[in-house]
Amino acid sequence: MSKRFVLTIAAGASIIVSGALLLLNWEKVFGDYRPIQTAKAVDKLEVGSQDLAKTTDRDDALHYMVKKGHLDGYIKLMNEKGYVLKEKDIDHNRLVFNNVQENQQSYYKRFARKYTMIEGKE
Missing domain, CATH: 1.20.5 (Single alpha-helices involved in coiled-coils or other helix-helix interfaces)
Known part of the structure:
Protein backbone atom coordinates (compact mmCIF):
# COMPACT_ATOMS: atom_id res chain seq x y z
CA MET A 1 0.00 0.00 0.00
CA GLY A 31 -24.07 22.67 27.36
CA ASP A 32 -27.52 24.14 26.81
CA TYR A 33 -26.38 26.13 23.78
CA ARG A 34 -27.12 25.18 20.19
CA PRO A 35 -23.96 23.79 18.57
CA ILE A 36 -24.32 25.33 15.11
CA GLN A 37 -25.27 28.79 16.39
CA THR A 38 -22.49 28.66 18.94
CA ALA A 39 -19.98 27.68 16.25
CA LYS A 40 -21.19 30.59 14.10
CA ALA A 41 -20.78 32.97 17.05
CA VAL A 42 -17.21 31.73 17.63
CA ASP A 43 -16.53 32.21 13.92
CA LYS A 44 -17.80 35.81 14.09
CA LEU A 45 -15.53 36.50 17.05
CA GLU A 46 -12.42 34.84 15.65
CA VAL A 47 -12.59 35.21 11.88
CA GLY A 48 -15.06 38.07 11.53
CA SER A 49 -13.18 40.08 14.16
CA GLN A 50 -16.39 41.26 15.82
CA ASP A 51 -16.51 42.13 19.51
CA LEU A 52 -19.94 40.64 20.14
CA ALA A 53 -21.98 37.75 18.68
CA LYS A 54 -25.61 36.75 19.29
CA THR A 55 -26.67 33.19 19.95
CA THR A 56 -29.57 31.37 21.59
CA ASP A 57 -29.84 28.39 23.86
CA ARG A 58 -32.11 25.37 23.74
CA ASP A 59 -35.04 27.41 25.11
CA ASP A 60 -34.55 30.25 22.58
CA ALA A 61 -33.26 32.60 25.26
CA LEU A 62 -30.96 35.25 23.80
CA HIS A 63 -27.28 35.23 24.77
CA TYR A 64 -24.32 37.29 23.68
CA MET A 65 -20.84 35.81 23.30
CA VAL A 66 -17.68 37.85 23.79
CA LYS A 67 -14.05 36.94 24.17
CA LYS A 68 -13.06 36.21 27.74
CA GLY A 69 -12.71 39.40 29.76
CA HIS A 70 -13.89 41.67 26.93
CA LEU A 71 -17.29 42.82 28.18
CA ASP A 72 -16.88 46.22 26.54
CA GLY A 73 -18.74 45.16 23.39
CA TYR A 74 -21.83 44.27 25.40
CA ILE A 75 -21.58 47.43 27.49
CA LYS A 76 -21.39 49.48 24.28
CA LEU A 77 -24.50 47.68 22.93
CA MET A 78 -26.42 48.48 26.10
CA ASN A 79 -25.29 52.11 25.91
CA GLU A 80 -26.73 52.28 22.40
CA LYS A 81 -30.03 50.97 23.79
CA GLY A 82 -30.08 53.79 26.35
CA TYR A 83 -28.68 51.97 29.38
CA VAL A 84 -25.73 53.19 31.43
CA LEU A 85 -23.47 50.81 33.35
CA LYS A 86 -24.18 51.32 37.03
CA GLU A 87 -22.24 48.45 38.60
CA LYS A 88 -19.85 45.73 37.50
CA ASP A 89 -20.09 43.00 40.14
CA ILE A 90 -17.20 40.65 39.43
CA ASP A 91 -17.86 38.50 42.51
CA HIS A 92 -21.33 37.52 41.27
CA ASN A 93 -20.63 37.74 37.51
CA ARG A 94 -23.20 40.46 37.04
CA LEU A 95 -23.53 43.74 35.19
CA VAL A 96 -26.13 46.24 36.41
CA PHE A 97 -27.40 48.82 33.96
CA ASN A 98 -29.55 51.83 34.72
CA ASN A 99 -32.13 53.39 32.46
CA VAL A 100 -34.28 56.39 33.36
CA GLN A 101 -37.11 54.07 34.36
CA GLU A 102 -35.51 50.83 35.51
CA ASN A 103 -32.43 48.85 36.52
CA GLN A 104 -31.49 45.81 34.49
CA GLN A 105 -29.12 43.00 35.48
CA SER A 106 -27.20 40.83 33.04
CA TYR A 107 -25.42 37.75 34.32
CA TYR A 108 -22.46 36.26 32.54
CA LYS A 109 -20.43 33.07 32.79
CA ARG A 110 -17.41 31.50 31.22
CA PHE A 111 -17.90 29.44 28.08
CA ALA A 112 -15.07 27.14 27.04
CA ARG A 113 -11.68 28.68 27.78
CA LYS A 114 -11.69 31.74 25.59
CA TYR A 115 -15.25 33.08 25.71
CA THR A 116 -17.89 34.55 27.99
CA MET A 117 -21.66 34.11 27.58
CA ILE A 118 -23.89 36.96 28.70
CA GLU A 119 -27.61 36.57 29.30
CA GLY A 120 -29.16 38.93 26.79
CA LYS A 121 -32.15 41.17 27.10
CA GLU A 122 -34.16 42.29 24.11
Whole structure:
Protein backbone atom coordinates (compact mmCIF):
# COMPACT_ATOMS: atom_id res chain seq x y z
CA MET A 1 0.00 0.00 0.00
CA SER A 2 1.18 3.49 -0.71
CA LYS A 3 1.73 6.13 1.98
CA ARG A 4 -0.94 8.36 0.49
CA PHE A 5 -3.58 5.64 0.79
CA VAL A 6 -2.66 4.88 4.42
CA LEU A 7 -2.71 8.58 5.34
CA THR A 8 -6.11 9.03 3.66
CA ILE A 9 -7.57 6.08 5.54
CA ALA A 10 -6.08 7.27 8.85
CA ALA A 11 -7.38 10.82 8.35
CA GLY A 12 -10.85 9.56 7.41
CA ALA A 13 -10.98 7.24 10.40
CA SER A 14 -9.91 9.98 12.79
CA ILE A 15 -12.58 12.35 11.41
CA ILE A 16 -15.26 9.69 11.81
CA VAL A 17 -14.18 8.80 15.35
CA SER A 18 -13.94 12.44 16.50
CA GLY A 19 -17.30 13.24 14.88
CA ALA A 20 -18.92 10.28 16.62
CA LEU A 21 -17.45 11.32 19.97
CA LEU A 22 -18.70 14.87 19.45
CA LEU A 23 -22.21 13.62 18.61
CA LEU A 24 -22.28 11.38 21.66
CA ASN A 25 -21.01 14.09 24.02
CA TRP A 26 -22.42 17.27 22.46
CA GLU A 27 -24.28 18.26 25.66
CA LYS A 28 -21.04 18.14 27.66
CA VAL A 29 -19.21 20.16 25.01
CA PHE A 30 -21.86 22.79 24.25
CA GLY A 31 -24.07 22.67 27.36
CA ASP A 32 -27.52 24.14 26.81
CA TYR A 33 -26.38 26.13 23.78
CA ARG A 34 -27.12 25.18 20.19
CA PRO A 35 -23.96 23.79 18.57
CA ILE A 36 -24.32 25.33 15.11
CA GLN A 37 -25.27 28.79 16.39
CA THR A 38 -22.49 28.66 18.94
CA ALA A 39 -19.98 27.68 16.25
CA LYS A 40 -21.19 30.59 14.10
CA ALA A 41 -20.78 32.97 17.05
CA VAL A 42 -17.21 31.73 17.63
CA ASP A 43 -16.53 32.21 13.92
CA LYS A 44 -17.80 35.81 14.09
CA LEU A 45 -15.53 36.50 17.05
CA GLU A 46 -12.42 34.84 15.65
CA VAL A 47 -12.59 35.21 11.88
CA GLY A 48 -15.06 38.07 11.53
CA SER A 49 -13.18 40.08 14.16
CA GLN A 50 -16.39 41.26 15.82
CA ASP A 51 -16.51 42.13 19.51
CA LEU A 52 -19.94 40.64 20.14
CA ALA A 53 -21.98 37.75 18.68
CA LYS A 54 -25.61 36.75 19.29
CA THR A 55 -26.67 33.19 19.95
CA THR A 56 -29.57 31.37 21.59
CA ASP A 57 -29.84 28.39 23.86
CA ARG A 58 -32.11 25.37 23.74
CA ASP A 59 -35.04 27.41 25.11
CA ASP A 60 -34.55 30.25 22.58
CA ALA A 61 -33.26 32.60 25.26
CA LEU A 62 -30.96 35.25 23.80
CA HIS A 63 -27.28 35.23 24.77
CA TYR A 64 -24.32 37.29 23.68
CA MET A 65 -20.84 35.81 23.30
CA VAL A 66 -17.68 37.85 23.79
CA LYS A 67 -14.05 36.94 24.17
CA LYS A 68 -13.06 36.21 27.74
CA GLY A 69 -12.71 39.40 29.76
CA HIS A 70 -13.89 41.67 26.93
CA LEU A 71 -17.29 42.82 28.18
CA ASP A 72 -16.88 46.22 26.54
CA GLY A 73 -18.74 45.16 23.39
CA TYR A 74 -21.83 44.27 25.40
CA ILE A 75 -21.58 47.43 27.49
CA LYS A 76 -21.39 49.48 24.28
CA LEU A 77 -24.50 47.68 22.93
CA MET A 78 -26.42 48.48 26.10
CA ASN A 79 -25.29 52.11 25.91
CA GLU A 80 -26.73 52.28 22.40
CA LYS A 81 -30.03 50.97 23.79
CA GLY A 82 -30.08 53.79 26.35
CA TYR A 83 -28.68 51.97 29.38
CA VAL A 84 -25.73 53.19 31.43
CA LEU A 85 -23.47 50.81 33.35
CA LYS A 86 -24.18 51.32 37.03
CA GLU A 87 -22.24 48.45 38.60
CA LYS A 88 -19.85 45.73 37.50
CA ASP A 89 -20.09 43.00 40.14
CA ILE A 90 -17.20 40.65 39.43
CA ASP A 91 -17.86 38.50 42.51
CA HIS A 92 -21.33 37.52 41.27
CA ASN A 93 -20.63 37.74 37.51
CA ARG A 94 -23.20 40.46 37.04
CA LEU A 95 -23.53 43.74 35.19
CA VAL A 96 -26.13 46.24 36.41
CA PHE A 97 -27.40 48.82 33.96
CA ASN A 98 -29.55 51.83 34.72
CA ASN A 99 -32.13 53.39 32.46
CA VAL A 100 -34.28 56.39 33.36
CA GLN A 101 -37.11 54.07 34.36
CA GLU A 102 -35.51 50.83 35.51
CA ASN A 103 -32.43 48.85 36.52
CA GLN A 104 -31.49 45.81 34.49
CA GLN A 105 -29.12 43.00 35.48
CA SER A 106 -27.20 40.83 33.04
CA TYR A 107 -25.42 37.75 34.32
CA TYR A 108 -22.46 36.26 32.54
CA LYS A 109 -20.43 33.07 32.79
CA ARG A 110 -17.41 31.50 31.22
CA PHE A 111 -17.90 29.44 28.08
CA ALA A 112 -15.07 27.14 27.04
CA ARG A 113 -11.68 28.68 27.78
CA LYS A 114 -11.69 31.74 25.59
CA TYR A 115 -15.25 33.08 25.71
CA THR A 116 -17.89 34.55 27.99
CA MET A 117 -21.66 34.11 27.58
CA ILE A 118 -23.89 36.96 28.70
CA GLU A 119 -27.61 36.57 29.30
CA GLY A 120 -29.16 38.93 26.79
CA LYS A 121 -32.15 41.17 27.10
CA GLU A 122 -34.16 42.29 24.11
